[in-house]
Amino acid sequence: MTKFLGVDLSWSMEPNPKSSGICLMDEEGKVEELTLAGSDEEIIKIAKEHEVDYIGIDAPLKIPNEEGSRPVERELARRGRPAYPANRKFFNKHYGGIRGERLVEKFEEEEYPFIERTRDDKKGIIEVYPNPTIKALLGEIPKYKNVRKKKVKKGIKEIWRKLQKEKLPVKINIDGFEELITEKKVKNITSKDLKRKGDLLDSFFCSYVLLLDYKEISSVEVIGNKKEGYILTLIENNKKITEFTNQDKKK
Numbered sequence: 001m002t003k004f005l006g007v008d009l010s011w012s013m014e015p016n017p018k019s020s021g022i023c024l025m026d027e028e029g030k031v032e033e034l035t036l037a038g039s040d041e042e043i044i045k046i047a048k049e050h051e052v053d054y055i056g057i058d059a060p061l062k063i064p065n066e067e068g069s070r071p072v073e074r075e076l077a078r079r080g081r082p083a084y085p086a087n088r089k090f091f092n093k094h095y096g097g098i099r100g101e102r103l104v105e106k107f108e109e110e111e112y113p114f115i116e117r118t119r120d121d122k123k124g125i126i127e128v129y130p131n132p133t134i135k136a137l138l139g140e141i142p143k144y145k146n147v148r149k150k151k152v153k154k155g156i157k158e159i160w161r162k163l164q165k166e167k168l169p170v171k172i173n174i175d176g177f178e179e180l181i182t183e184k185k186v187k188n189i190t191s192k193d194l195k196r197k198g199d200l201l202d203s204f205f206c207s208y209v210l211l212l213d214y215k216e217i218s219s220v221e222v223i224g225n226k227k228e229g230y231i232l233t234l235i236e237n238n239k240k241i242t243e244f245t246n247q248d249k250k251k
Contacts (some may be wrong), residue, residue: 002027002214004118005052006206007043008130008199009059009103012206013096021199024050026215029172034180044110054118054129054214056206059100060086061114062229072224072231077239081132081234086229091146103194104121116222116231118214128204129233136219136237137169138162145198152194156181159201160188169218169237170211174204209234 008021018036020043025031033050034070037043047055063070069085076083091098104114115124117164132142136152141162160182174181181200214222219238224230 001112002054003032003052004207004210004214005050005055005202006128006130006205006208006210007037007059008202009043009054009057009100010038010098011059011091011095012116013099013102015099018196020093021196021201021203022046023129023200023203023207024052025172025204025211026186027211029170029211031172031174031177031204031207034177034204036196036199040099040106044106046050047107047112048110049150053123055112055125056208056210056232057100057103057125058128058130058202058206059103060091060098060229061108061125061127062226063088063091063098063101070224070229072229073154074193076129076132081129081135081233081235082162083129083131083231094104097116105106114226116230117228118210119216126232127230128209129204129208129231130202131207133209133234136234143196144161144201148189149194151175152198153189156194156197156201170215172208188238 006023015038017038020037022035022037023031024033039067062088065087067087067089073083073085104125113121113124115121116127126188141158142151142155144152149214181197208222212218213232218234219236220234222232
C-alpha cells in the first residue's frame with residue numbers, strides 16, 4: 001500500500017527536538033502516525049522504517065535566487081495565496097542555511113529522488129504548501145500560526161470543526177490521534193503546545209495533498225518548477241466526493 005509522509009519542517013539548520021510536525025497517511029486516507037521530530041536523521045528514519053513512498057515537505061527545497069522571492073511565490077501571491085518569500089540571503093542570515101535543500105540531498109542519498117509530483121516516480125520527495133490546500137478544502141479560517149495564543153486556539157478549533165463538517169475528496173480516518181490536534185481536556189495549554197498542534201495540523205495537510213495528487217481526483221497542481229523552485233498544492237477544490245470521518249463509528 002502506498003504511503004505518504006507530510007512534514008511541516010522547522011527551517012533552522014540546528015532544529016530543536018519536536019520542532020517539525022510529522023503525519024504518516026496511507027492511500028486509503030488512514031492516519032497511521034502523527035508525531036513530532038527534530039533532526040534530519042530522525043525524519044529520514046521515520047520515512048525508511050515505515051517504507052514511505054512520497055514525502056511532502058512544507059519548506060523551500062530549492063532556492064536559486066540570492067534575494068527577492070521565487071517565481072512560485074510571486075504566482076501564489078497573484079492568485080491570492082501568498083507564501084513567505086524565499087531567498088538565499090534571508091535563509092542564510094536567519095536560519096544558518098537552507099535546511100530544505102540539505103534534507104533533499106540526504107533523502108537522495110537514501111534513494112528518494114527530488115520530484116514534482118506523485119505520478120512522476122515510484123517514490124520521492126516533494127515541496128508542498130498546506131495553507132492553500134486548507135483554504136481550498138475548508139474555506140477561510142482564522143490564522144493559527146504566528147499570532148497570539150487566543151487566536152491560535154480559535155484557528156485550531158475552527159479547522160477541527162470544519163474537518164468534521166465539510167465534504168472532502170477522500171475519506172479520512174484520524175482515529176486515535178484526535179487529542180494531538182484538538183484542545184479537549186486541556187485547561188492550561190501552553191503557547192508551545194499550541195504551536196505543536198498547529199505543526200501537526202500542517203503536516204496532516206501536507207500528507208493529504210500528496211494523497212489527492214496520487215489519486216488524481218482533485219485539482220492539485222504544480223506551480224513553478226524544480227530549477228527555480230516549485231510548490232505542489234491545491235488552490236481550488238473542484239471535486240468533493242466523499243464525507244470526512246474522523247473515526248470509525250463504534251457500535
